[in-house]
Amino acid sequence: MNVHPRVAGDNRSVMPGPIPDESEITAGVHIEPGRQYGFFTDTTLCIGCKACEVACKEWNMLPADNLSLTGMSYDNTAALSANTWRHVAFVEKVRPDGGDGAMELPPFQSHWKMMSDVCKHCDNAPCQEACPTGALFRTEFDTVVVQQDICNGCAYCVPACPFGVIDINQFDGKAHKCTLCYDRLKGGLEPACAKSCPTNSIQFGELSELHARAHKRVDSLHEQGASDAYLYGAPGAPGATGGLNHLHAFFLLTDRPEVYNLPSHPSRGANRVLPALITGMVTAIALTGAAFGFLLTTLGA
Amino acid sequence: MDARTPAFEPVRHEPLPTYHGRPAVKPSLYGWTVALYIYVAGLAAGLQIVVTAAQLLAIPGSEPVAFAGRAIVLFGAVLGGILLIADLHTKQRFYNMLRIFRPTSPMSIGTYALMGFGFWSLMAFVVQAFHLQLPALVFGCLAAATGWWMTTYTAALQGSTATPLWAGAPKLLALRYASSAMATGAAAACLIALGLAPASGLARAFGNLAALAILVEAAGTIGWRMILRRIGVYEPLQERPWGAVHGAGAGLFGLAVPFVLFILANFFTPAWAFALPAAICVLIGGLLMYGSVMLAGNESARRPQDYFRFAQG
Numbered sequence: 001m002n003v004h005p006r007v008a009g010d011n012r013s014v015m016p017g018p019i020p021d022e023s024e025i026t027a028g029v030h031i032e033p034g035r036q037y038g039f040f041t042d043t044t045l046c047i048g049c050k051a052c053e054v055a056c057k058e059w060n061m062l063p064a065d066n067l068s069l070t071g072m073s074y075d076n077t078a079a080l081s082a083n084t085w086r087h088v089a090f091v092e093k094v095r096p097d098g099g100d101g102a103m104e105l106p107p108f109q110s111h112w113k114m115m116s117d118v119c120k121h122c123d124n125a126p127c128q129e130a131c132p133t134g135a136l137f138r139t140e141f142d143t144v145v146v147q148q149d150i151c152n153g154c155a156y157c158v159p160a161c162p163f164g165v166i167d168i169n170q171f172d173g174k175a176h177k178c179t180l181c182y183d184r185l186k187g188g189l190e191p192a193c194a195k196s197c198p199t200n201s202i203q204f205g206e207l208s209e210l211h212a213r214a215h216k217r218v219d220s221l222h223e224q225g226a227s228d229a230y231l232y233g234a235p236g237a238p239g240a241t242g243g244l245n246h247l248h249a250f251f252l253l254t255d256r257p258e259v260y261n262l263p264s265h266p267s268r269g270a271n272r273v274l275p276a277l278i279t280g281m282v283t284a285i286a287l288t289g290a291a292f293g294f295l296l297t298t299l300g301a
Numbered sequence: 302m303d304a305r306t307p308a309f310e311p312v313r314h315e316p317l318p319t320y321h322g323r324p325a326v327k328p329s330l331y332g333w334t335v336a337l338y339i340y341v342a343g344l345a346a347g348l349q350i351v352v353t354a355a356q357l358l359a360i361p362g363s364e365p366v367a368f369a370g371r372a373i374v375l376f377g378a379v380l381g382g383i384l385l386i387a388d389l390h391t392k393q394r395f396y397n398m399l400r401i402f403r404p405t406s407p408m409s410i411g412t413y414a415l416m417g418f419g420f421w422s423l424m425a426f427v428v429q430a431f432h433l434q435l436p437a438l439v440f441g442c443l444a445a446a447t448g449w450w451m452t453t454y455t456a457a458l459q460g461s462t463a464t465p466l467w468a469g470a471p472k473l474l475a476l477r478y479a480s481s482a483m484a485t486g487a488a489a490a491c492l493i494a495l496g497l498a499p500a501s502g503l504a505r506a507f508g509n510l511a512a513l514a515i516l517v518e519a520a521g522t523i524g525w526r527m528i529l530r531r532i533g534v535y536e537p538l539q540e541r542p543w544g545a546v547h548g549a550g551a552g553l554f555g556l557a558v559p560f561v562l563f564i565l566a567n568f569f570t571p572a573w574a575f576a577l578p579a580a581i582c583v584l585i586g587g588l589l590m591y592g593s594v595m596l597a598g599n600e601s602a603r604r605p606q607d608y609f610r611f612a613q614g
Contacts, residue, residue, distance in 0.1 A: 072321040079323060089320060130461070132409035133397040152397045153390025156408045159329035159462035159602060162612065167327060173390035218305050230307050237306050241614060256309060261320035261605070263612030264309040269461035270405035272471040276460040277407075280453025280475030283521075284350070287483040287514050288445070291354045294510045298360055298502035 004028075020188060027190040029205045033140035036207040037185065038248035039194060040214045041116055043260070044221065044229065045201035048114040052086040053077060055196035059181065060085065080117060082169035085178035086193050087117045091259055115260045116193070116202055119144070119165045119178035120233060121248035122268075127177075129270045130160035135175070142207075143180040143248060151175050162244075162266035180248070207248060211235070214252060221252075228254045232262060242267025311613040313533060319605040326463045328602035329595075331388065336595040338384040339455040340485070340588045342415065343478060345377030346448030347486015349422060351510065353441035355490075355503060362498030364429075367441070369493050371426040374444070378419035385415070407458035414450040421447060452482035459598065465534035465611035466594070466601035473528065474594075476521035481587050484514035488559070488583035495573050495580075505566065508576045511583055512563035515556050522552065533610040534601055543597035546589050555586010 004025045023031050031037065056062065062083045070078050073090040080087045091113040125144045128136040135150035136157060146166075153173040157166045166177040181191035189195075194204035203210060214231055221229035233239035233247030238257060240246045244266055257264045319325070352370035355363035386395045399416075403409040421444035429437035456478035460471025467474065487510040494503035529535040538547045562579035566572040601607045 072323075075321070091320065126461075126463070129403070129405035130408065132401075132403060132406050132412055133394075134401040134403070135397070150394075150397055150400070151391065152394035154388075154398070154408060155330045155390060156406070156458070156462075158327050159331075159464045159467075162326065162463040164324060164326040164463075168330060168390050170390070215305075222305065230305055238309060242612075256318055258318045258325075258605075258609045259320065261323060261325050263325060263609055265612050265614035266463075267612065267614075269463060269468065272461045272468060273405060273407055273410075273457045276457035276471040276475040277410075277450075277453060279472040280456055280479040281449050283476045283479035283517065284346075284449045284452045284483060287480060287510070287517065288350050288354065288449070290513050291351050291483075291487070291506075291510050292358065294506040294513075295355055295358050295360055295503075298506045299358065 018187060018189070023188055023190040023204070026195055027204045029190075029209070031141070031185050031188050036142040036248065037180065037205065038121060038143075038207045038210060038250070039118060039180070039191070040203045040205070040210040040250060040252070041118070042201050042203065042214070042217060042252045043113060043115040044226070044252060044254060045199045046088070046114040046116055047199055047201075048074065048088055048090055048112065049198060050077070050088050051196040051198060052116050052193035052202055053084070053088060055192040056086045056178075057084075059184070059192035060179075080119070080165050080167075080177075082167040082176040085118065085176075089115045089117055089260055091115070091255070113255060113259065115251065115253070116197075117261070118193070118249050119180070120163055120239075120250075121178075121180055123245040123248065124243055124268050124270070126160045126162055126244075126269045127157035127166050127175075129268070130156045132156065139182055141180070141182070141185050143182065143185075145179045145182050146175050146177060148172075148174050160269050162263060162269070164261075207246075210250075214250065217252060226254065230254075232257055238264055239266060241265045243271045244268050309613070313610070317606060317609045319609070323605060324603045325605040325608045326602050328599035329462065329464060330390075331595060331599070333592055333595075334384055334388045336592040337588065338381050338388070339478070339595075340591045341377045341384070342381050342451050342455060343482030343591075344485040344489060344584070344587065345374045345381065345422070346418065346451035347482040347484070348377075348489045349374045349418075349425075349441065349448045349486070350445040350483070351487050351490045351507060353425075353438070353445045355506075356438060356441060360501065360503060360506075362494070362501030362503055365497045366490065366494050366501075366503055367437075368426075368429050369497055370490055371422060371429060371441070373489065373493075374422045375419075375426050378415065378422050381415060382419065407454050407461060410450070411454045411458060414447055414454055418444055418447040418451050452479045459594075463608070463612070464598045464602045465532070465604075465607040466529065466537060466598040469532045469534050469611055470525045470528040473521050473525035477518055477525060477590075480514045480518035480521060481590060484511050484518060484583050485587040487511035487514060488580035491576055491580045495577060499573070504576055505572060508563045508566055508572075508579065511580065512560050515560045515563075515583065519556050519560070522556075534607045536607065537597035537600040537604070538593065543593045543600065547593035547597065551586050551590035551593060554582055555589055559583045559586070
């Protein structure tokens with residue numbers, strides 16, 4: 001077993017206080033401002049235990065959203081929301097001919113695809129670019145966070161998000177989403193979801209290091225015969241499209257993105273602003289010119 | 302193609318997989334309040350533009366029409382601000398809109414457009430009340446120039462979201478909104494001219510402008526519909542209830558009928574008998590258009606198939 005040198009020989013089960021730079025021990029990464037951090041979620045390792053959902057709710061003190069059954073698979077969380085910042089999707093692969101029941105099981109895996117979804121902290125974040133108050137800002141860790149004291153609940157970020165992540169809490173009237181545990185990062189702690197993940201499906205780290213690790217993992221899976229493995233949201237990969245340079249929370253998937261409720265080609269809404277404004281302005285100005293024309297005929301008459 | 306970075310070919314006519322049919326993006330929380338704002342903002346801007354044009358050309362009878370028009374414009378700008386604040390979920394912090402200017406956010410652009418439009422419209426109204434013609438013209442022109450932004454930024458606002466129906470053809474949505482604003486503004490000016498300067502010929506000029514704007518809007522609507530149908534995101538406007546509101550309400554009642562009536566007003570007397578109902582149709586149809594596009598857009602965001610078809614590159 002690999003034990004970090006900092007804790008080797010330390011048998012204490014109760015710590016006197018927070019451990020400085022704890023993330024070095026739990027995630028092998030030193031957290032400091034000015035660097036880019038994110039999540040690499042390897043869906044082939046997810047077992048659907050929902051520890052990430054629980055850890056997120058506990059740390060961020062988020063109430064439950066839905067206390068009933070959705071009737072869809074084992075997923076009673078249903079979706080990301082103002083109060084749910086991690087959501088484990090349960091995809092059961094049924095027979096391709098449309099018949100009832102599961103597919104024949106391959107020897108090395110079940111017929112389940114599970115994936116812990118989260119805010120992607122996009123590079124060129126459409127929610128942040130849409131926010132008129134500056135409540136949504138980019139932190140010193142290159143993540144995207146809502147400042148609750150600034151947000152006035154205009155709710156423009158809600159339809160702006162190409163992944164359906166951010167939402168308004170109807171009780172406090174503010175927008176909420178995953179902060180990538182901004183408070184924990186400031187204290188040198190790994191985000192709660194990644195720390196709680198028992199299979200390391202959710203890996204927290206510096207983005208460049210995560211990209212390298214993820215590419216290695218894809219290569220390894222392809223060598224083992226899982227030729228459908230690919231990255232979603234890494235630079236140049238599906239998900240990092242249409243003006244989104246990359247996603248700070250990126251994924252290893254083994255099926256079309258839509259299967260996991262992800263678009264295959266998400267885009268940056270801000271790229272559509274100028275073309276719309278120019279077309280509309282030209283129309284309005286041209287019709288203003290026409291107004292002068294019609295009014296001049298009045299003078300002639 | 303490298304299997305490690307697959308490129309997913311667009312799927313247009315076959316169903317895409319979804320996650321238990323769950324929405325993939327969130328619909329906006331905007332409804333009739335914001336639709337009414339878009340309508341009022343466009344109408345006020347269009348009205349300011351056309352009455353200022355009439356005043357600039359010193360058309361006989363344009364002074365009272367411009368003054369009455371500006372009173373309505375001012376009411377519209379104030380009502381617009383109230384509607385926007387009413388729609389905030391934390392209303393007491395509305396002033397945070399003025400903390401920053403963010404050019405990537407049409408909401409931010411619109412905040413300043415509305416502020417500028419409201420301010421210049423107020424100034425134009427006040428100085429005209431004191432019969433100061435030249436300052437009224439200057440402020441009217443400034444208000445009209447900010448009015449151009451007002452007619453169109455709302456389309457950029459919707460077009461830059463991830464809502465398929467709004468984002469599928471943002472340029473033509475902007476053309477629709479701008480021409481609708483000019484049509485409703487001209488229709489309102491036509492009504493004012495019918496009441497205050499019936500012998501001036503202003504009502505006919507405004508009516509003909511409204512007819513042209515309707516023509517542009519109709520052409521834009523046809524193109525917009527074609528693009529959205531090709532992408533496969535138009536269904537919410539073909540189904541109940543928004544299909545009927547958009548097609549029969551905004552299209553037939555708001556565009557086709559008033560266009561014919563405005564044209565007939567040029568050939569038959571009394572002209573007001575044609576222009577009056579035409580202008581009323583345009584004013585009602587405009588609101589139905591913004592409302593149906595708004596609410597059908599929310600419905601399109603709830604349909605994962607629509608979003609996935611839109612988000613295929």
